[in-house]
Amino acid sequence: xxxxxxxxxxxxxxxxxxxxxxxxxxxxxxxxxxxxxxxxxxxxxxxxxxxxxxxxxxxxxxxxxxxxxxxxxxxxxxxxxxxxxxxxxxxxxxxxxxxxxxxxxxxxxxxxxxxxxxxxxxxxxxxxxxxxxxxxxxxxxxxxxxxxxxxxxxxxxxxxxxxxxxxxxxxxxxxxxxxxxxxxxxxxxxxxxxxxxxxx
Numbered sequence: 001x002x003x004x005x006x007x008x009x010x011x012x013x014x015x016x017x018x019x020x021x022x023x024x025x026x027x028x029x030x031x032x033x034x035x036x037x038x039x040x041x042x043x044x045x046x047x048x049x050x051x052x053x054x055x056x057x058x059x060x061x062x063x064x065x066x067x068x069x070x071x072x073x074x075x076x077x078x079x080x081x082x083x084x085x086x087x088x089x090x091x092x093x094x095x096x097x098x099x100x101x102x103x104x105x106x107x108x109x110x111x112x113x114x115x116x117x118x119x120x121x122x123x124x125x126x127x128x129x130x131x132x133x134x135x136x137x138x139x140x141x142x143x144x145x146x147x148x149x150x151x152x153x154x155x156x157x158x159x160x161x162x163x164x165x166x167x168x169x170x171x172x173x174x175x176x177x178x179x180x181x182x183x184x185x186x187x188x189x190x191x192x193x194x195x196x197x198x199x200x
Contacts, residue, residue, distance in 0.1 A: 028080040028173045030065055032089050033181055034096035035188040046103065047152070048119045049195075050110040051094050054087040054146075056126035061087055065180075066130035067140065074130075080173050086129060090146075090184075094122065097188055103196055121151040122195060127161075129184075131168065131176055139168040142179040144187045150195055162190035 060066060063085060064076040082089055091109060098107040110121060128145035144164040151157050164186030168179040 028177070029083050030080060030177045030180060031083045032093050032184050034093045034100065035185055035192055036100060046105045048106045048108070049098055049104040050108055050119055050121045051091055051098070052110040052121060052123045054090050054124040054126050056087050056129075060126050060129050061085060065176075068130055068132045070133050070135050077131075077173070077176075080177075087126060090124065090126060093184070094124070094188065094191070097192055098195070101192065101196065119152070120195070122191075123149045123151065124191070128163075129180075131179070137171070139171045140176065140179070141165060141167045142176065142183040144180075144183040146187050146191065148191050148194070158194075160194055162187045162194075164188075164190075 059074065062076075063081045065080050065082060067075050067077060069075060084092075095107050095109060098104060104120070125147040126145075127147055128143050131140035131142050133140045142165065145161065146163070147159065147161045149157050149159040164183035166179040166182035166186070168175040
């Protein structure tokens, strides 16, 4: 069963978020997992990888978890939140994914104004990250769309788009959380394959 915000509830929820942005009391907290890749040992000459904080539309740069009603209206789930702002979760998961791969000398969050000549930079834009309902009462399909650009010294930027999609097994928060994780894993795998190929 899903619940939606009503205008008055939204007002009080926003006010509460301003006072306690990391409230983990009653809300069902959603997290995202990094991708498990076969690990290898990076050579000393391997480049470093810096992952930039992803860009996103204002409606996705939030703790709230987005959904789209069957009639196309955008909304958020009541009683559920990301454990951190969504762009930060995506950045952290990508860093851990590439750390596990072991193909880079180091993997860090991009620090503006700091970078080595052999460094690769991964920039990501979150274009879609929501549960979509096709008809009332049915379980949603989670859709994740990301655009990525790989930058490196002496090479032309490489840009590409990836997506992940996963149907929830039922219209419940635990099932929807699992679908978000599955869809994001699929998108991460496509990014990782492109970035690791770029590094070869």
